[in-house]
Amino acid sequence: MNNVQRFLLIGVLVEEDRDRNLARIIRRNLRDTMNPFEMSDMHFKQLFRLDKISLINLINNVGRVTDRLGSIPLHLKVLTTLHFTATGSFQNPVGSSSWISLSQTSVCRIINEICSAIADYLFPIYVQFPTTIDKKNSTKKGFYEKWGTRGVIGVVDGTHVEIIAPPVSDLEHPPFVYINRKGRHSINVMLISDSNSKIIGCNARFPGSVHDAAIWQTSNIRNYLQEEYQNGDISAHLLGDSGYPLEPWLFTPFANAQENTVEANFNRQFNTVRNVIERTNGILKGRFRCLSRHRVLLYHPIDARLPIVENEIEYRENDINIDPVGNNILQLGRAARNAYVENNFL
Structure with missing residues (x-):
């Protein structure tokens, strides 16, 4: 023995x-x-x-x-x-x-x-986001070998973890800021996954009323990717759904893409790759049932020291997002996505 x-x-x-x-x-x-x-x-x-x-x-x-x-x-x-x-x-x-x-x-x-x-x-x-050249290349290789996508270093999405409502008398953590779009009290958790459903980024600090895009705007990972882009690294991209802002380092699907176009082809491949984050969420909540909506966490948000954001922020493609040096990030994102499509789908 x-x-x-x-x-x-x-x-x-x-x-x-x-x-x-x-x-x-x-x-x-x-x-x-x-x-x-x-x-x-x-x-x-x-x-x-x-x-x-x-x-x-x-x-x-x-x-x-x-x-x-x-x-x-x-x-x-x-x-x-x-x-x-x-x-x-x-x-x-x-x-x-x-x-x-x-x-x-x-x-x-x-x-x-x-x-x-x-x-x-x-x-x-x-839980580490790839920041070295070797780790970035290894992560990109995983997505390329599975789906043929180039330059992808992760897929981002938000998932809600339901909690009991804070007391109405709690002025610091009023219950209404935890009510999500489905009318339930929750914490909105941002997750980033690699091609193997390994979590490489997580932000669980915001109430359920806060939009995915608002959480992304405060993310250290976003700040890092923006700095890398400004320093010349234009080859690394995250994928996010239409709830996220289009940026040069975060690609979202084309809206109203016509069939039999390169935009539609991009969207189809995009949706296939994005399944990995849906699978990651499913694995996480299936393995640890305390996160499931059928098992509401019986903990007060004060214990998690969550900051309160009272106004939900929602970014759409028509919104103008300006970076510190005065560039229109939406325009840069459109240009980067178009270049990606031209290089990979034409």
Whole structure:
């Protein structure tokens, strides 16, 4: 029996031996009556949405950035958090599971601790937009090999995560700013995906009433792409739907394109490639059910420290967007898209 098999049987933690770069096994006295690592692989993944090896790696990574002190073992904290996010259940049923046996108060504290550690420390490591030449070329290659599109480094879209309405008495976070176009309270999350449905950009700071285009306007990724364009890199493009502004670094479909034209051909290929972001959203909400509209997050937006934007901003192709040096970005975007079509569809 190898070390990994022993781990799966006794539910221990693996820590890296910094001197020898090996793994050593540390036995833990579990507080519960059941060892979750003794579950079948299928049952384990249903409960935690990760396989056992991936979860071991997550525990190790969280352990490097969070305090391991306390009566509750770190692995139990991570398992509890994943069980909650995977099922979208209430905290009491999560804590009452036979292998957890924790109070609702403890579960609440654990979820906040582990989610904060992941968001503050692990998120910047694993969610990275390609900025080096090698990473840009690798990302472009992925889109080209799958769909024959050139110069695409990502697909952007917004998805709504529903939340409970803030109290009417909350003047700092009034409920109406979280009401989206479907009349539900939500957070509008901007996601950017590569060709393999890997998330390479995310912005979850805005209420549901804020339009996708307004979130994009405040994005650090947009600022980066604009700077790169002004420095001479005109070969990198994101794809976004008609809710986004047409820019030289962000292509949107042609409006009212006639059949059997190069514009229509562009739109067809565009829609095919954009399916990757729809698939990414589906995978994310299917794997972590707490994000699904059928499992409304029972958290107040204050906990997320969301800034309030009271006026929804919507950009259309007729709007004029001027960059810091006085250029009309819409005109530059049209010219860049037309050049792309001429080079790839004629």
